[in-house]
Amino acid sequence: MVNKNDERNAEALISLGMNKNAAMALTFLQNMNSVTSVELERGAMLRQPEVSIVMKLLRERDWINEREVKKAGKGRPNKIYSLKVRFNDIIAQLEKQQKKAVDEAMKS
Numbered sequence: 001m002v003n004k005n006d007e008r009n010a011e012a013l014i015s016l017g018m019n020k021n022a023a024m025a026l027t028f029l030q031n032m033n034s035v036t037s038v039e040l041e042r043g044a045m046l047r048q049p050e051v052s053i054v055m056k057l058l059r060e061r062d063w064i065n066e067r068e069v070k071k072a073g074k075g076r077p078n079k080i081y082s083l084k085v086r087f088n089d090i091i092a093q094l095e096k097q098q099k100k101a102v103d104e105a106m107k108s
Contacts, residue, residue, distance in 0.1 A: 006027045006028070006030075006031070007027075009023075009030065009087075010023040010024050010026075010027045012091065013026060013027070013090075013091070013094065016091065016094035016097075016098055017098055018094060021044075021046055021050050021053070021054045022054045022057055022058065024044040024045060024046060025040060025044045025046065025054045025058065026058070026063070026087070027044070028040060028043040028044040029064065029081060029082065029083050030083065030087040033082060034065075034080050034081065034082040035080070035081055035082070036078045036079065036080055036081075037051050037052075037055075037078065037079045037081070038078075040055075040081060055079075055081060061093075062084065062085070063083065063084055063085045064081050064082065064083060064084055065081065065083075065084045066079055066080070066081055067079070067080050068080070
């Protein structure tokens with residue numbers, strides 16, 4: 001679950017332009033080696049569709065690894081997620097992106 005430090009980290013990501021759900025997911029992933037989508041739902045306090053949307057966004061930014069593990073019996077395999085990029089590097093990328101946007105706005 002999310003503690004005060006996690007909330008501060010999520011707020012920092014949000015202040016850098018990230019949406020709340022992505023910030024919560026990244027903050028939760030920061031503390032874990034790898035998680036299933038169900039663990040991510042519970043730990044980041046997201047619903048299943050929100051997890052799918054956020055993970056697609058994070059995959060597009062190349063910030064996470066995703067793999068599938070077959071479950072015993074029938075059904076879809078579990079998706080396992082882990083950070084591909086260090087949390088501090090993600091913050092640095094967001095800061096750079098925000099600075100670039102400000103610089104471009106100043107030129108206009």
